[in-house]
Amino acid sequence: MSSKLVPSICPYCAVGCGMYLKVEKGRAIGLEYMTDHPTCQGALCPKGNAVLEVLNHEERLKYPLKKAGGEFMRISWDEALDMAAGGLLRNIKKHGPKSVGFLASSRCNNEENYLMQKLSRLLGSPHVDNCARLCHSPTVVGLGAVLGTGAMTNNLIDLENSRCILAIGTNFTEAHPIVSRWAQKAKDSGATVIVADPRITSTSWMADLHLRIKPGSDIDLLRAMMKVIIDEGLADRKFIEERTEGYAELAAGLRDYSLEEAAQLTGVPAGEIVRAARIYARSPASALLYSMGITQHVCGTDNVKACATLALVAGQIGKPGAGVWPMRGQNNVQGNCDMGGMAEFYPGYKRASDPASIEFFKAAWKADDLPLGPGLTSTEMTEAALQGRLKAMYLIGEDPVTCDANINKTKAALDKLDFLIVQEIFMTPTAMMADLVLPAAAWAEKDGSYTSMERRVQWIDLAVPPVGEAREGLWIINEIGKRLGLDLGGSSAAEVLKEINRLVPQYGGITRERLDLHGLVWPCPDSNHPGTPILHVGGFKLDGGRAAIVPVQYRPPAEPISSGYPFILTTGRVAVHHNAGSMTRRSPSLQKREPDLFLEINLKDAQEVDVADGDEVTVASSRGETVAVARLTDGMKRGVVFMPFHFPRTNLLTSEFTDDEAWIPEFKVSACKITKRD
């Protein structure tokens, strides 16, 4: 029997690596490396190499399920779709359209997410959001405010052209392993790598200079670097004068800021700050990489603004090898935000609070009315459900019961809903709480486009049929829409992409016909446009074409340590797991390498709490407690402990205080205590 190779992309992180699936008799039986892929060039990390273990997993959801008497029972699609539409309609009729909320999915393709937000808004609910709220909403808001576009400025392979890489709040060698190939190439060509991270990580091993910053003091470090750059005459005055506004206010605000003060606040010696600032500013091309170590704070948006401002002051933007590089998480989190799966934005980042956006989409969708936003963010939806204001939710490919901060609160909120629909590929902890579970096709079982962190839009065709009775998300959303009297327009992904081409300016020229293995990088406004690998080359998409420098100030983490909770818990990724772990923890080869929750703790701290390597410990915060296996290391700063967030118990502990612009919880700083278990 002959097999065929079908191009596909990795369903995990937003690097967007390509691969070929080897398909025989309608089943994916192997992988082949895609050496001509523009970003990964044939490489895959352990997760990418193990995707078939998940695609073909026996626990995939295969049939619609409804809960009856506390148990799930198999039902037909007709019954499931009637029940979905009926549950939403019941609540809309009784409590109004704003009583229902929707979560689009950064694991689903652009077309599904476009349709999901359209369903929400045509029903009259502005409440549609996605998991970017928990990872990079400050990027969308913060970079949008300063640079005019809330996305990575350069394409990933361009990292090779950098002569300085400043990585702050990102452990990219674990979180986005393929990126480290390009960073290493740059280093091999003489680039200096500076890493700002409280932990010694595999990324910091790459560093020429490791700034062991105190958690939550990023703004102080970035301001201190700006201060050095300005005081030593290293600021790019021509760039600042021609292409920015707000510099004078920034410089005035830094005048009395001393390096000694910065050293005390950050825990980084003043000499190291000076060295980092000089290298960053003097290099012909400096890239600033950041991830959730920057965004997941109560000052996450200000942190992002400070990153962008540093790049502007040094003129390190709008050219090869330079720029600001948010390392985004899920494989289509960029696309989901582009498609308007966010409370603040209609598709194409048209502000939901702007009446002009409403008029534009009313005309485009032939709708009598559409809700003015912003709608509730996912973190606000939790509060609204707890207070009884939100009555029903429809979630696709999201697992808030694992991913939210303080998940006991999320569970209580979902428990209060009158009706919960979860569309998933596995029975996740969130799906367990649903009234109705809809089995969805996985990425290789459907057509559609995905947008990687470098804004590269890639199309994949269905490689294998969906398992059991699972169906494409597009079909499910359309069918629910039909039962609610809505024609969402577009029964195929190619048709929906045509609508996206018409209504989302950045995607104007990203047509199905043009999308080959290399994809296209937005903005790509028309069918003759080649795409835009580097943003801001000639100007910024803000009034007057100038970037808006915004001075920001340090704000302390919301939850201080205390005698009861003397440690700072910080969370992050490991290379072999991804996000909620609902997929990677089902992958035997990955699970074998990292089977359970662990806690990294400094050797001396461990001694003080009488914990030895391999001991089981109870980790407790004011919100809950969990058990983890202790790993003793001198890689942790004193007083700081680390747990990966891929296990369902980590977020029992995390801080739910949120940034007041982007509403992201402060996952990176939670006060906790450690006790050895008997």
Ligand code: SF4
């Ligand atoms: Fe590439 Fe990310 Fe997939 Fe790893 S997880 S193969 S880095 S896309």
